């Protein structure tokens with residue numbers, strides 16, 4: 001199950017919750033309020049610090065041609 005970060009609208013506590021899916025509701029671990037909002041920016045520290053795949057924006061560095069995108073063969077980013 002994925003871990004999502006939530007912020008409680010009532011007390012402001014930031015917490016992480018293991019939920020079955022992205023739409024699942026959870027409650028504040030500090031005050032129990034269900035008035036929480038999912039934080040979209042941080043899924044996990046590992047994902048947050050991963051560089052964006054340059055191929056997805058049309059700038060695959062393995063081709064040596066900026067803006068051409070990735071052809072797929074042997075590209076370390078695809």
Ligand SMILES: [Zn+2]
Pocket residue numbers: 008009010011012013028029030031032033
């Ligand atoms: Zn709370």
